[in-house]
Amino acid sequence: MSDYFDRYETRPLKARETAFFRDLRAVLKISRARASALRQQLKGVDIDAIKSRSELAKIPVIRKSDLKAMQGDNPPFGGLAAVRAMQLKRILVSPGPIFEPEGFGKDWWGAARALHAAGLRKGDLMLNAFSYHLTPGGHIMESGAHALSCTVIPAGVGNTEQQLEAIQYLRPTAYCGTPDFLKVLLDKSRAAGIDASSIKRALVSGAALPNSLREELEKAGVATRQCYATADLGVIAYESDAREGMIVNEGCLLEIVKPGTGDPVPEGEVGEVVVTRLNADYPLLRFATGDLSAVLPGKSPCGRTNMRIRGWLGRADQTTKVKGMFVHPSQVAEISRRHPELGRLRLVVRREKEQDVMVLHAEGNGACKADPVAETLQAITKVRGKVEIVKAGSLPNDGKVIADERPVG
16 A cells, blocks of 8 residues: 555655746636636736746735625636636635635546645545534545545535434544534544444644643544635645654645735745635636645655645634634624624633634623623524633724634644
8 A cells, every 4th residue: 555645745845936927828828718807817927937936926916805795796716716616616605705616527626646745545535523604624635535536425514413323333443523512523422321432533623632632532542634615715734654844735826925915925924824826717826715724844754755834823814713614803793783782892812621612702891681682693603613702892992803722733
């Protein structure tokens, strides 16, 4: 059994980047005529001159934070897709709403390589606990599992008791989902006397994997690896057994830039993740994710030679991710709009008992009730959280509406 998905993972770096820019130029020449936003982004650019990172860095970035406005002006994909909507396999919807295309083709999202590095092979039965409801998560991982000839249980989010029944009777060998929910399944199976020991491998994403939680999962017999993925780009980077940073996916070129700019930072410095992905259907060029990370020098001890990053280190803005869902400052502002009786709001995210916990601190008087605000919080963010009414004037006047207090790195 090969340790590598294919020979491309161990190519010399120079050979990889030469091939990447050659293929990128070919994609851009075809896609520029079909995607109006890409055409604008490439205005005045000689595609034949894009042969290096330095030339690529001269092209303006496209920001994830601008997608909603772009899609509103030019539905459904903001002029970034090179195919018509009816030529796609799926149109997916993330909170915002933001629309993401999925094209036809094997492993369209690039997840197979990450699953392979996590130990999945032909014949594995994978419990897929990412959402299948509108958002891309479940489809991203299912397409990768199918590319490896694995069988998938499309469990989705929630329905814990049914998922435990599936584990009991179907005996899946692998799990894919958030690390928090894997812990929930293992804890509840233990309490219910259900044998979940068939799950030997896990690929997790969508939430932080602190060392304490990884150790707990490993003690339960589940070899746990993580990947970094977004709804727009698919799988960007993934862990190997070396567990020394995340290896950038083949077909992606990753830059770390000074937040709010397109200017690359020195190696090792924390900055915003910008990704160019080879995808003829949805050719995202210098796509600024809003996520923070940093490059790790050298190559992985596992033998894979692509660039490594430290993983997800937070957001360049105040947006954060809770239980796999992005939570935006604009959503906190919407809560304020719906509850004018409240003063300043601050959403605090922390870890408690290896779970993400979200608490909205809201200034108010004795007449303000927490329950209606909690209902609004869940309706807007799609994540359940607590609400604490605090004394008027007690929250800092520092412009911060989301405080992510979870450890990173």
